[in-house]
Amino acid sequence: MSLIMARSMCLRMTAQRIIACQHRWSSTAAEPSATEQPAEFYDIIIAGGGMVGTTLACSLGKNPRLADRKTLLLEAAAGFKPCSTETYSNRVSAISKGTYRLMKAIGAWPEIEATRVKSVLKMQVWDACSDALITFNYDDLSDNISWIVENDVLLASVYRQLETVSSVEIRYSTRMEECRLIRDGADMSTVRLANGNRLKCELLIGADGYNSLVRRSMGVDNFTLAYNQMGVVATLKLAGGAANNVTAWQRFLPTGPIALLPLNDEMSSLVWSTSVPEAKRLLQLDEPSFVAAVNEAFNKSYPKNNIVEDVMKNVNSLISASTGSRLEPPPVVESVMEKSRAAFPLGLGHTSTYVGQGVCLIGDAAHRVHPLAGQGVNLGFGDVQCLTDTLAEANYSGLGLNNLSQLVKYEQERLKHNIPILLTTHGLQRLYTTDFPPIVGLRSIGLTITNALPPVKKFLMNYAMS
Numbered sequence: 082m083s084l085i086m087a088r089s090m091c092l093r094m095t096a097q098r099i100i101a102c103q104h105r106w107s108s109t110a111a112e113p114s115a116t117e118q119p120a121e122f123y124d125i126i127i128a129g130g131g132m133v134g135t136t137l138a139c140s141l142g143k144n145p146r147l148a149d150r151k152t153l154l155l156e157a158a159a160g161f162k163p164c165s166t167e168t169y170s171n172r173v174s175a176i177s178k179g180t181y182r183l184m185k186a187i188g189a190w191p192e193i194e195a196t197r198v199k200s201v202l203k204m205q206v207w208d209a210c211s212d213a214l215i216t217f218n219y220d221d222l223s224d225n226i227s228w229i230v231e232n233d234v235l236l237a238s239v240y241r242q243l244e245t246v247s248s249v250e251i252r253y254s255t256r257m258e259e260c261r262l263i264r265d266g267a268d269m270s271t272v273r274l275a276n277g278n279r280l281k282c283e284l285l286i287g288a289d290g291y292n293s294l295v296r297r298s299m300g301v302d303n304f305t306l307a308y309n310q311m312g313v314v315a316t317l318k319l320a321g322g323a324a325n326n327v328t329a330w331q332r333f334l335p336t337g338p339i340a341l342l343p344l345n346d347e348m349s350s351l352v353w354s355t356s357v358p359e360a361k362r363l364l365q366l367d368e369p370s371f372v373a374a375v376n377e378a379f380n381k382s383y384p385k386n387n388i389v390e391d392v393m394k395n396v397n398s399l400i401s402a403s404t405g406s407r408l409e410p411p412p413v414v415e416s417v418m419e420k421s422r423a424a425f426p427l428g429l430g431h432t433s434t435y436v437g438q439g440v441c442l443i444g445d446a447a448h449r450v451h452p453l454a455g456q457g458v459n460l461g462f463g464d465v466q467c468l469t470d471t472l473a474e475a476n477y478s479g480l481g482l483n484n485l486s487q488l489v490k491y492e493q494e495r496l497k498h499n500i501p502i503l504l505t506t507h508g509l510q511r512l513y514t515t516d517f518p519p520i521v522g523l524r525s526i527g528l529t530i531t532n533a534l535p536p537v538k539k540f541l542m543n544y545a546m547s
């Protein structure tokens with residue numbers, strides 16, 4: 082069902098993109114006055130040096146087919162900060178095999194591995210309203226499902242690689258204030274910086290996050306939905322060490338999912354999605370009360386509906402013997418690292434088009450998803466790989482970097498992957514944010530049956546984490 086919806090959305094979006102290219106691109110930048118300095122030229126300007134923009138700069142710079150092209154990376158924040166060797170950062174990402182392959186390809190993986198990364202060999206996801214569960218792992222825990230990496234570690238490792246690339250220039254503390262896109266006869270995109278300087282380029286890439294100025298300057302529709310939830314993050318110490326802390330745990334509470342991601346044998350990272358008032362309350366609790374709240378959220382018994390219980394008993398008696406899956410208790414949390422608590426707003430977003438003449442969007446600038454499936458930045462890294470390949474091919478075949486039909490190939494390729502993930506993630510968020518018994522019953526049956534079908538689980542695991 083979601084694939085059919087995804088396909089029709091792709092077609093609708095392609096049509097919208099064509100209309101946008103023809104009619105609706107607007108520019109917010111004023112025409113340069115006669116007294117202004119001439120704009121400096123770069124082949125490619127990437128606006129936004131977060132994880133996705135920085136990785137794209139590195140990937141483009143290291144591609145031999147783009148070696149003759151000059152790229153500028155603009156980042157509003159002050160220079161990149163080296164990651165702490167003592168304390169774990171509270172911002173971590175579960176990264177997929179595709180991201181792992183990309184990091185290897187650009188040479189960043191050895192440094193990530195030498196700094197700090199934790200393999201996830203198993204995942205247990207369960208429903209607080211019914212205890213229905215699903216587990217994911219390869220046979221005998223022989224392979225990683227994903228890796229948990231601190232965002233700072235990943236960024237620092239990519240940055241080190243960027244230092245070796247001569248075709249890429251980076252400017253930190255440099256905010257792009259306005260952009261004027263190619264249209265109405267203009268042959269270059271122009272960017273105006275906060276200091277008044279102007280730059281021009283053949284291709285402007287918006288990697289500037291979910292409030293993207295590049296996207297707004299394209300004048301395209303952007304579908305957004307605020308979940309009215311925040312993701313509370315923290316670094317937690319586990320009681321007695323979890324000996325073999327290789328499992329990612331996620332429990333769906335009626336108020337939102339709570340997840341514990343392994344960092345090492347003694348520590349895990351928390352991502353707890355909950356209502357905005359509850360998130361604020363959790364941030365204000367003293368440390369012992371916060372730890373008690375986390376342990377309660379993972380273990381508290383929620384009222385069960387008798388009919389759902391009876392149905393689940395029957396389903397379980399039919400299939401649990403074949404799965405051998407039993408609900409395992411997650412590790413007990415002992416303490417929370419000082420100053421590691423923070424909360425971030427959660428929302429859904431998708432732009433009606435990723436590309437236009439001389440402009441394109443990647444990462445959260447194009448799509449934003451709920452963190453419950455750990456997919457956000459992985460989608461962005463998928464964009465990086467696909468855009469690098471597209472631009473390398475366009476450059477090699479002499480088509481130019483701002484060729485719309487080439488950029489459309491990137492868009493179509495990414496829509497096929499991004500939209501099903503976006504719809505599935507949103508569907509799960511909606512499905513699990515209720516304790517209405519018929520919904521609890523149906524989702525619990527679905528989860529239990531899926532858990533009993535190893536080929537289906539393997540397909541889901543490979544699709545989501547490939």
Ligand SMILES: Cc1cc2nc3c(=O)[nH]c(=O)nc-3n(C[C@H](O)[C@H](O)[C@H](O)COP(=O)(O)OP(=O)(O)OC[C@H]3O[C@@H](n4cnc5c(N)ncnc54)[C@H](O)[C@@H]3O)c2cc1C
Nearest residue numbers: 129131133157174175257290312444445455456457458459
């Ligand atoms: C609680 C939480 C947990 C998450 N967990 C996961 C996970 O486990 N796995 C996963 O895959 N994803 C996860 N995500 C999602 C992931 O963090 C995002 O998808 C990712 O950070 C997006 O990266 P980005 O580089 O596209 O955008 P951003 O990180 O938003 O970076 C954009 C950059 O652009 C810069 N910028 C913006 N405007 C301008 C301008 N005008 N001029 C110059 N620079 C500008 C900003 O300073 C910023 O550095 C999680 C998100 C949250 C909130």
